[in-house]
Amino acid sequence: MNKIANLWLGGLTGVLMTAAIYMTFVYVPTEADQGIVQRIFYFHVPCAWVAFGAFGLVAIAGIFYLWLGQPVWDDLGYAAAEIGMVFCTLVLVTGSIWAKPIWSTWWTWDSRLTTTLILWLLYGGYLMLRAMADDTPQVARFAAVIGIVAAADVPVVIVSVRLWRTIHPAVLVTRQGGHGLEDPRMVATLLVALAAFTALFLWLLMLRFATLRMRARLGAIARGLNLAQAAAGDL
Amino acid sequence: MTDAAPIAARGLFKSFGAAPVLRGVDLTVAAGFAALIIGRNGAGKSTLLRILAGLWSPDDGAALLFGEPSAALPPAARRRVGLVTHQSFLYPNLTARENLEFFCALYGVAGAPEQIARWLERVGLAVAADDRVRGFSRGMEQRLTLARALIHRPAALLMDEPFAALDAEGVAMAAALIGEALAGGCAIVLTAHQPLAIAKLEFALYEIVRGRLVARPADGGAEPRGAIDPRQPAA
Amino acid sequence: MRKDLRLELRGGESLVALVALSLLILVVMVFALDPAGGVRDAATAAGALWVALILAGVIGSSRVLLAERDNGCIRALIASPLDRGALYWAKLTAAFIFMAIAEAAAIVLMVLFFNLDFDWRLMRMAPVIALGALGFAALATLLAAITGRVRAGDMLLPLLAIPLFVPALIAGVKASGAALAGAPFAAIAQWLKILVAFDVLFVSAGSLLFEYVIGEE
Numbered sequence: 001m002n003k004i005a006n007l008w009l010g011g012l013t014g015v016l017m018t019a020a021i022y023m024t025f026v027y028v029p030t031e032a033d034q035g036i037v038q039r040i041f042y043f044h045v046p047c048a049w050v051a052f053g054a055f056g057l058v059a060i061a062g063i064f065y066l067w068l069g070q071p072v073w074d075d076l077g078y079a080a081a082e083i084g085m086v087f088c089t090l091v092l093v094t095g096s097i098w099a100k101p102i103w104s105t106w107w108t109w110d111s112r113l114t115t116t117l118i119l120w121l122l123y124g125g126y127l128m129l130r131a132m133a134d135d136t137p138q139v140a141r142f143a144a145v146i147g148i149v150a151a152a153d154v155p156v157v158i159v160s161v162r163l164w165r166t167i168h169p170a171v172l173v174t175r176q177g178g179h180g181l182e183d184p185r186m187v188a189t190l191l192v193a194l195a196a197f198t199a200l201f202l203w204l205l206m207l208r209f210a211t212l213r214m215r216a217r218l219g220a221i222a223r224g225l226n227l228a229q230a231a232a233g234d235l
Numbered sequence: 236m237t238d239a240a241p242i243a244a245r246g247l248f249k250s251f252g253a254a255p256v257l258r259g260v261d262l263t264v265a266a267g268f269a270a271l272i273i274g275r276n277g278a279g280k281s282t283l284l285r286i287l288a289g290l291w292s293p294d295d296g297a298a299l300l301f302g303e304p305s306a307a308l309p310p311a312a313r314r315r316v317g318l319v320t321h322q323s324f325l326y327p328n329l330t331a332r333e334n335l336e337f338f339c340a341l342y343g344v345a346g347a348p349e350q351i352a353r354w355l356e357r358v359g360l361a362v363a364a365d366d367r368v369r370g371f372s373r374g375m376e377q378r379l380t381l382a383r384a385l386i387h388r389p390a391a392l393l394m395d396e397p398f399a400a401l402d403a404e405g406v407a408m409a410a411a412l413i414g415e416a417l418a419g420g421c422a423i424v425l426t427a428h429q430p431l432a433i434a435k436l437e438f439a440l441y442e443i444v445r446g447r448l449v450a451r452p453a454d455g456g457a458e459p460r461g462a463i464d465p466r467q468p469a470a
Numbered sequence: 471m472r473k474d475l476r477l478e479l480r481g482g483e484s485l486v487a488l489v490a491l492s493l494l495i496l497v498v499m500v501f502a503l504d505p506a507g508g509v510r511d512a513a514t515a516a517g518a519l520w521v522a523l524i525l526a527g528v529i530g531s532s533r534v535l536l537a538e539r540d541n542g543c544i545r546a547l548i549a550s551p552l553d554r555g556a557l558y559w560a561k562l563t564a565a566f567i568f569m570a571i572a573e574a575a576a577i578v579l580m581v582l583f584f585n586l587d588f589d590w591r592l593m594r595m596a597p598v599i600a601l602g603a604l605g606f607a608a609l610a611t612l613l614a615a616i617t618g619r620v621r622a623g624d625m626l627l628p629l630l631a632i633p634l635f636v637p638a639l640i641a642g643v644k645a646s647g648a649a650l651a652g653a654p655f656a657a658i659a660q661w662l663k664i665l666v667a668f669d670v671l672f673v674s675a676g677s678l679l680f681e682y683v684i685g686e687e
Binding site: 066118121122124125128129132133134138139141142144145146148149150152153156157159160161163164 | 612616619620621622625626629630632633634636637638640641644660661664667668671672675679682683685
């Protein structure tokens, strides 16, 4: 990958992350109800946005791969899935950490967390498919199809889970407090954190993508070498 | 060589992982001619046949059936191709008759019931017509497979070791069927382990040596005549 | 090509196994949930029903749907003049019929096990069951074609199918429970809408994407 782009993206990520951390821990005021723990919100929510966005990226890459057949799209989708999975895991973990002190339970079945759990399972399925199967164009096509179908399924999941939870409200009050951002400083912090995590995702994505591309190129070179060798070994 | 040659291969390359199997195969078979391809186990006969049939894609080069790439044949052309591979393509839970009925419907064969009866007779399976394929011996399966492949009167036939598992009577029967097809203007590519001296059938003989087709004299003698030679098989 | 259908019907043994499996899982659910005798618990019954259906469907569908794996018949179908789209519809229809039969049998058992009534409320479950069967069939047809060709595909099918099926599962259980408890139609309708959306999604996605999945390497 372009060294300069790498540097720029990495640098940008560093700057934004530093700003986000500062703002989360120093700048923004402590929330009235939940206390210090609420600050995890500024990491939890951006991770969630990234996780969902990454999945959309997997689907889009899948569409392009099926349409154009160029392996670069497949590599992009795979990289996005891997990085997205990491962020999705972070959402669940931070959500758990947040829940424990507030509601003294590790997990709540509120609509957002549940949907994220399903997303996590979908990510897992996709990655398991790629891990278990061989590395052929056919499997790449399979993965693209799964990615597309799963991403299309996500909105249905969201709607159904939300309906599920409103009919039977969770025993624990949902964290709707996330939208009660009275203080403009909170909004600002959230936005900065969002930008920071997005930059982080993009940077990691580019790195991973570059690795996959290099591996593909290596494979092609190896094949070419083999052919040439065999031809030379002949008449 | 016109574009409408029923079976043609141009510069086919195929590798599995790092191991090259086919390294530049050229072949043309015109209507009414047959090419017999021999080679050791693993030489690439089945690979070549599968690529010609459009089941696998070559890494480089083109496999053409009736001038169209075999992997993307339009349905009209697909109707004119017959295939015999190591897998029988037969449904074990259906009877012989039902299998043929199914394939007749698939290929749009007119006057199916009479055709089926006739073919069952010809391959010597009239007695077992209403038994499930599951209980067939390998030889019986092979006979039914031949019927399946020929019943729709293909103009191009690709057969991978069609005489396998057949007793002497079966071989004679198969040879007669193939001879009939040839006389009817079919273009045929067959593979086998060794050259076959089958009465009344004339093949152009090729051997796969290190991934290339080498023409052999018709008597199966060991005089290689040189490297790749795209040639019209002489009758 | 409805001929393919007859084919699936010939796979009669698989159908029997599928039905038997779903019934067995229902039995397991009864032991696990222990519905107090005499208490008509519609919600639990609906839940158990759908668990049984999903598990049986997931376990059974790859076997049922890919009868062609045995002798490479899939290749025969690909090489034939058959339109790939038609292949999908044929498989989908077969899968749907199988699921519907299994569901009908399971419902009968459910009524018996959970001390419910054979009455008009069951009729209201019909659309739920039909939509659920269709959705699952569409999903399974597409997934089975993928996982059938992959190493350890048997394990992969449930791994992929269950998360994807979640919205239909939620809607199905809720709608079934509502129907059995005699709730007003509006209560069922909201879940039916989700089921319809799910079905539309997977049937159309399946038919569009099936050709990418069924081709050879």
